[in-house]
Every structure is written in C-alpha cells, then in structure tokens.
Amino acid sequence: MNLRPKFERLSSGDLRMIRREVPMVSTGSLPALCQSPDVIEDQAVAAVRRLGGDVTSRQHILGQYTIQFGKYKGQTFHWVVENALGFCAYLV
Numbered sequence: 001m002n003l004r005p006k007f008e009r010l011s012s013g014d015l016r017m018i019r020r021e022v023p024m025v026s027t028g029s030l031p032a033l034c035q036s037p038d039v040i041e042d043q044a045v046a047a048v049r050r051l052g053g054d055v056t057s058r059q060h061i062l063g064q065y066t067i068q069f070g071k072y073k074g075q076t077f078h079w080v081v082e083n084a085l086g087f088c089a090y091l092v
Contacts, residue, residue, distance in 0.1 A: 006018045033068075034068040034069070035066075035068065040065055040066055040068070041061070041065075043064070043066060044061045044062070044063075044064035044065050044066070044076075045061055045064075047064040047076070048060045048061055048064050051064075062077065063076065063077050063078035063081075064076050064077070064078060065077050067080065070087075071087065072084060072087060
C-alpha cells in the first residue's frame with residue numbers, strides 16, 4: 001500500500017490533499033487489547049501487599065498499575081519511573 005499523500009491543485013493554485021478510503025478491519029476475532037480497570041486495580045493492590053506496601057495509600061497502588069500500551073507494555077509505573085524516566089515525562 002502506498003502511504004504517500006496525494007494532492008490536487010485547485011483553480012486558485014492551492015493544493016488540497018486527496019482523501020483515501022482506509023479499508024475496514026474486522027475485530028470480531030481479535031483478543032481484547034487491554035485489561036479492564038478493575039483487573040488492573042486488583043493486580044496493583046495484590047502487588048502492593050506482596051511488596052509490603054501500604055494498601056491504603058493511593059500512591060502505592062497507582063505505582064503498581066500495569067501499563068497497557070506502548071514500548072513498556074506490561075511494566076508498572078513504578079518500574080518506568082526507576083528505569084525510563086524520559087518515557088514517564090512523555091506520558092505526563
């Protein structure tokens with residue numbers, strides 16, 4: 001598939017990009033890409049307990065949330081802060 005943009009010249013001399021139709025992809029058989037917020041929350045609370053943290057501290061729990069997308073998918077926010085601070089800044 002050619003991904004270069006195509007343009008047409010208007011009578012005024014201006015350029016206008018020609019829209020292309022993007023083929024639809026069926027998602028009926030694809031697995032869910034992200035876990036539900038409840039599952040992530042439960043996993044984070046379990047991790048805080050396992051690590052001996054304070055389960056009443058929202059900061060401790062949020063630090064153990066698992067990232068659901070991108071380069072560090074599957075890592076916790078706590079791990080990203082310790083190992084990839086630039087990515088953390090990008091998220092913020």
